[in-house]
Amino acid sequence: MITTxxxxxxxxxxxxxxxxxxxxxxxxxxxxxxxxxxRLDLFHxxxxxxxxxxxxxxxxxxVEVCGMVKPSERRTGHFQRLFRQxxxxxxxxxxxxxxxxxxxxxxxxxxxxxxxxxxxxxxxHQMEWQEKSxxxxxxxxxxxxxxxxxxxxxxxxxQAFGDDEADAHAMESRVYAGNTDVYxxxxxxxxVGKIRVSREEGQAWIYGFAILPEHQGxxxxxxxxxxxxxxxxxxxxxVHLEVETKNDHALRLYESVGFKVVHAQDxxxxxxxESNKGIDSEDKV
Numbered sequence: 001m002i003t004t005x006x007x008x009x010x011x012x013x014x015x016x017x018x019x020x021x022x023x024x025x026x027x028x029x030x031x032x033x034x035x036x037x038x039r040l041d042l043f044h045x046x047x048x049x050x051x052x053x054x055x056x057x058x059x060x061x062x063v064e065v066c067g068m069v070k071p072s073e074r075r076t077g078h079f080q081r082l083f084r085q086x087x088x089x090x091x092x093x094x095x096x097x098x099x100x101x102x103x104x105x106x107x108x109x110x111x112x113x114x115x116x117x118x119x120x121x122x123x124x125h126q127m128e129w130q131e132k133s134x135x136x137x138x139x140x141x142x143x144x145x146x147x148x149x150x151x152x153x154x155x156x157x158x159q160a161f162g163d164d165e166a167d168a169h170a171m172e173s174r175v176y177a178g179n180t181d182v183y184x185x186x187x188x189x190x191x192v193g194k195i196r197v198s199r200e201e202g203q204a205w206i207y208g209f210a211i212l213p214e215h216q217g218x219x220x221x222x223x224x225x226x227x228x229x230x231x232x233x234x235x236x237x238x239v240h241l242e243v244e245t246k247n248d249h250a251l252r253l254y255e256s257v258g259f260k261v262v263h264a265q266d267x268x269x270x271x272x273x274e275s276n277k278g279i280d281s282e283d284k285v
Contacts, residue, residue: 001035001036001037001038002032002033002035002038002041006038006041006043006050007032007033009043009049009050009053010027010032010050010053012050013050013053013068013070014027014068016070016071017068017069017070017071020071021071021103021106021108023103023105023106023263024103024126024263025066025068025103026066026101026103026126026265027055027066027068028055028057028064028066029200030176030177030180030198030200030205031057032055033177034176034177039089040055040056040057040058040089040093041053041054041055041056042054042055042067042082042085042086042089043082044078044081044082046073049070050070051069051070051073051078052067052068052069052070052073052078052079052082053067053068053069053082054066054067054079054082054083054085054086055067056086056089056090056093058093058095058170059167059170059171060163060164060166060167060168060170060171061094061095061096061097061164061166061167061170062095062096062097062098062099062167063090063093063095063097063098063099064099064100064101064267065083065086065090065098065099065100065101065270066100066101066102067079067082067083067086074108079112083116087272090272091272097269098269098270098271098272099121099267099268099269099270100113100116100118100267100268100269100270101265101266101267101268102265102266102268103263103264103265103266104123104263104264104265104266105264110266113268113270116270117270117271118268118269118270119268119269119270120266120267120268120269121267121268121269122244122245122246122266122267123244123245123246123264123265123266123267124242124243124244124245124264124265124267125242125243125244125245125251125261125263125264126240126241126242126261126262126263126264126265127240127241127242127243127254127259127260127261127262128238128239128240128259128260128262129229129233129238129239129240129257129258129259129260130258130259130260131258132257132258134226134229134230134257134258135226136223137223137224137226137227137230138223139187139223140185140186140187140220140223140224140227141185141186141187142183142184142185142186142195142224142227142228143183143184143186144181144182144183144184145182145183145184145194149184149191149194150172150173152184152191152194153168153172153182153184153194154168154169154172155212156193156194156210156211156212157171157172157208157210159212159213160193160210160211160212160213161210171208176196176198179198179199179200180196180197180198180199181196181197181198182194182195182196182208183195183196183197185211185220185224187215187220192211192212192215192220193209193210193211193212193215193220193221193224194208194209194210195207195208195209195210195224195228196208196209197228197232199232199235199237202236202237202238203237203238203239203240204228204232204235204237204238204239204240205239205240205241205242206225206228206239206240206241207241207242209221209224209225209241211224221253222253222256222257225253225254225257226257229257229258239259241254241259242265245264
């Protein structure tokens with residue numbers, strides 16, 4: 001697993017990069033802290049100081065890649081070398097789809113990704129709930145998921161998200177730490193959806209929120225969100241989520257209960273083949 005010292009070093013480098021660039025990196029801290037090994041993370045240290053980091057985040061057969069390099073050490077080739085090593089790990093692990101993640105406002109990241117031959121795929125909004133009257137949430141139940149709900153969670157992911165069944169099985173088999181709760185959504189004693197809430201450093205993040213297609217459009221989603229917001233705010237957390245920018249239906253739903261866009265991330269599709277691996281090690285980042 002990643003050591004406490006490595007996690008501390010990643011956090012300090014993130015703080016430095018974000019302060020210098022005036023933007024927010026998405027490093028999937030929930031996953032970093034649950035790593036069972038560091039086989040999907042690459043580090044470059046000099047004089048015991050972390051200079052560059054690249055993390056790989058597996059979502060079934062898809063892998064997301066995000067990294068950073070100390071501002072004073074940019075254009076030295078450190079990140080390029082880590083990126084090349086990361087692509088070797090991608091190849092070794094047999095991932096089918098590679099998504100490279102970068103802050104939407106970063107010209108330097110955009111230039112680097114295009115230089116690698118990556119193609120823009122989509123953007124994602126990071127949203128935070130702003131104070132708003134929530135209203136009633138009657139007519140729904142949220143109960144903790146049990147092992148018996150596994151197949152239903154897979155079914156919901158496949159039908160609501162359009163996930164590949166093998167990927168859905170891989171994602172739903174994950175075991176989460178104690179600061180994460182997975183709930184099944186019920187209406188009239190029938191399970192109609194699922195939602196996951198992870199809490200960290202005063203923030204509650206909503207993930208994997210889905211309602212079966214045949215139950216959508218009935219106001220269930222807004223009631224679930226209002227219930228979760230109320231409970232997490234009462235416990236002292238700010239509430240956040242992420243949504244793809246072209247998902248108009250989800251955007252309207254989130255905005256209707258009080259979520260506002262605060263950051264944006266761009267995703268680029270990348271194809272790791274032999275020609276990609278041959279990038280000159282002297283290329284500057």
